Amino acid sequence: AQTVTQSQPEMSVQEAETVTLSCTYDTSESDYYLFWYKQPPSRQMILVIRQEAYKQQNATENRFSVNFQKAAKSFSLKISDSQLGDAAMYFCAYRSTYNAGNNRKLIWGLGTSLAVNP
Amino acid sequence: ETGVTQTPRHLVMGMTNKKSLKCEQHLGHNAMYWYKQSAKKPLELMFVYNFKEQTENNSVPSRFSPECPNSSHLFLHLHTLQPEDSALYLCASSPTGTGGAGYGYTFGSGTRLTVV
Numbered sequence: 001a002q003t004v005t006q007s008q009p010e011m012s013v014q015e016a017e018t019v020t021l022s023c024t025y026d027t028s029e030s031d032y033y034l035f036w037y038k039q040p041p042s043r044q045m046i047l048v049i050r051q052e053a054y055k056q057q058n059a060t061e062n063r064f065s066v067n068f069q070k071a072a073k074s075f076s077l078k079i080s081d082s083q084l085g086d087a088a089m090y091f092c093a094y095r096s097t098y099n100a101g102n103n104r105k106l107i108w109g110l111g112t113s114l115a116v117n118p
Numbered sequence: 119e120t121g122v123t124q125t126p127r128h129l130v131m132g133m134t135n136k137k138s139l140k141c142e143q144h145l146g147h148n149a150m151y152w153y154k155q156s157a158k159k160p161l162e163l164m165f166v167y168n169f170k171e172q173t174e175n176n177s178v179p180s181r182f183s184p185e186c187p188n189s190s191h192l193f194l195h196l197h198t199l200q201p202e203d204s205a206l207y208l209c210a211s212s213p214t215g216t217g218g219a220g221y222g223y224t225f226g227s228g229t230r231l232t233v234v
Contacts, residue, residue: 043230050220
């Protein structure tokens with residue numbers, strides 16, 4: 001079974017600085033998707049960025065980028081020029097591409113709480 | 119507004135009450151999900167519906183009863199809950215079919231449930 005591990009329960013960053021959140025996962029599959037979700041105090045779980053496993057190029061969305069290391073099964077999120085609005089819980093998630101039963105559901109990490117200091 | 123609407127946002131209920139949570143999406147998604155989110159615990163997937171058919175029930179107590187009348191609406195009927203059922207209940211939806219896995223889920227804002 002697949003697992004997702006976020007080893008940093010809490011992190012903090014100064015406004016305008018860069019922070020990297022870690023995520024590792026375990027799978028025997030070769031094709032899958034990885035996601036980072038953000039959950040601010042408003043509770044809305046928002047998709048930040050996604051990465052398809054067979055694409056070598058790291059995904060980027062504005063100030064958010066990932067460092068995807070497939071062999072190491074690592075999928076870290078880098079937030080550049082951190083803003084106060086980036087303060088939130090960040091969840092890493094895995095989803096298989098195989099279309100069979102439970103394989104399509106998201107597997108979640110425990111989350112990392114990010115504080116942004118002014 | 120993300121396309122998935124949950125009502126109510128907050129709910130306080132006694133252990134003998136019966137209430138329902140509602141989730142609605144008009145994104146054209148065919149899969150819908152109920153999650154329970156408690157402090158310091160992983161997200162717990164409760165139920166999965168594909169094309170309004172229940173495809174997963176993760177050993178959820180019978181005091182939680184889901185209903186999916188169509189692909190756009192999902193309900194969670196609650197009765198005789200316990201204080202430990204207090205949590206944030208999140209609804210999500212996603213597309214199915216080839217390529218659907220890459221879209222992830224779209225979530226509602228959740229219902230904060232307090233059982234007294």
